Amino acid sequence: MRAYALAVLMLAGCAGQQSAMHAAGDQASTLMSLFRLMMWVCGIAYLLVILFLGWGLIRRRSAADTSEQPYHKLMVGWVGFILLGLILLVVASFLADRSLGQRQQVPLQMRVTGHQWWWRIEYRAGNGRWIETANELHLPVGVPVLLELRAADVIHSFWVPNLAGKMDMIPGKINRMTVTGRTSGWFRGQCAEFCGTQHANMALAVKVEPMGEFERWLAEQARPVSPGEGVAAGRKVFESASCVVCHQVRGTEARGRVGPDLTHVASRRTIAAGTAPMTHGSLRGWIIQPQAIKPGTSMPPSDLSPQDAEAVASYLETLR
Ligand code: HEC
Ligand SMILES: [Cu+2]
Incomplete structure (x- = not known):
């Protein structure tokens, strides 16, 4: 009973937004079919x-029984089954690989760059311009x-298990x-190649959404920035501090x-x-001492006063 409960728990752990078992993209479902076939052949x-x-254990051979015939036939059948099974798996994985490697003319192009420990994401807009964001990948449903x-x-290593297999990102x-998203929703990606102390905190939020929604979002x-009301003080601090050396706010x-x-940033x-939720508190904490939230991160602590950090957090919160 306990073993059963444990098995159920373990399977439940596979469910959800970061699971290769719940294919939500064409490439992941190709892999899932291959996996299923392998399970069947190997299981049988x-x-x-x-x-x-x-x-063999039950039916011990009596000393009088010397006929080898039935065993020969069984042996031939067994070897035949193994050969067929192997050929089937080789052909299936060849076909799966071919379909994953297909480079058909795709309408959309995006760039994802792995950094220690975050993701730079760039979208190719209609006019050929690149639009930059970070840590959140948006994909229109049904479009390669x-x-x-x-x-x-x-x-x-780029890995969003619900959508596709892993692929290394190499300097x-x-x-x-x-990748072709098939089901709308939020999914979670994770860097899948150990890349330093904060490797585990290198998550990628992925949203698959209808084309109209995606286009609106893009x-x-x-659009360049349009800071909200009453945050001029925070903006001034931000622009006179070291922040501008490392960060871009388009339109400023x-x-x-x-x-x-x-x-x-506040739209994320x-x-x-994925290390902390987008709240006023975590923004302020991050600005004062990012090392406390993500030890080892390449963003240095700032020497802003608590009031200034508060003002900068309020300014950033209006950047939606
Ligand atoms: C030396 C370069 C550097 C400086 C200076 C710097 N940052 Fe950063 N900042 C980074 C890097 C790198 C990251 C990504 C860290 C990570 O996720 O591990 C980051 C992340 C952030 C994030 C989170 C963004 C996101 O979408 O996850 C915010 C907000 C931020 N910085 C604000 C600031 C502010 C405000 C200042 C000035 C007080 C500042 N930064 C100064 C390099 C810098
Ligand atoms: Cu990484």
Whole structure:
């Protein structure tokens, strides 16, 4: 009973927004079909081995029984089954690989760059311009998207299990993969190649949404900043502090390219690649001492007074 409960719990752990078992993209479902076929072929082979073993144990050969005939036939059948099973698996994985590697003319192109420990994301807009965001990937449902995967420092690996398999991001090299979201919703990606102390806090939020919604979202992200009311003080502090060396806020003096683009930072659900929720408190905490939230992160602590940090947090919160 306890073993059963444990098995149910473990299976429940596979469910949800970060699971290769719940394919929500064409590439993930190709992989899932291959996985299922492998399970069937290997499962049947395993069952047969156990059956033969049990049969051998029960039916001991009597000393008088010297006929080898029935065993020969069984042996031939068994070897035939193994060969067929292997050929089937080789052909199936060849076909799956071919379909994953297909580079059909895709209408949309995006760039994802792995950094220690966050994701730079760029969208190719209709006019050929690139629009930059971070840590949140939006995909229109049902449309194949070509992802260009790069790395800025060390090797990372791009992995959104619900959508597709893993692919390494290697400095100096561009790897390409096509993903096609099939089901709308939020999914969670995770860097899948150990890349340093905060590797585990290098998560990627992925939203698959209807084309209209995606286009609206992209148009919003493309727009330069329009800071809200009453945050002029915070903006001034931000622009006179070191922040602008590393961060870009399009439409202002801040043009740094080291860290994430903050033009629409408050439209994201989390900060620092899924490490903390997007709240006033975590923004303020992050600005004062990012190392306390994400030890080792390449954003240095600031020497802003608590009042100034508060004002900067309020300013950033209006960047939607
Ligand atoms: C030396 C470069 C550098 C400086 C200076 C810097 N940052 Fe950062 N910042 C980064 C990097 C790199 C990250 C990504 C860290 C991570 O996720 O591990 C980051 C992340 C952030 C984030 C979270 C963004 C997101 O979407 O996850 C905010 C907000 C932020 N910085 C605000 C500020 C503010 C405000 C200042 C000035 C007080 C500042 N930064 C100064 C490099 C810098
Ligand atoms: Cu990584």
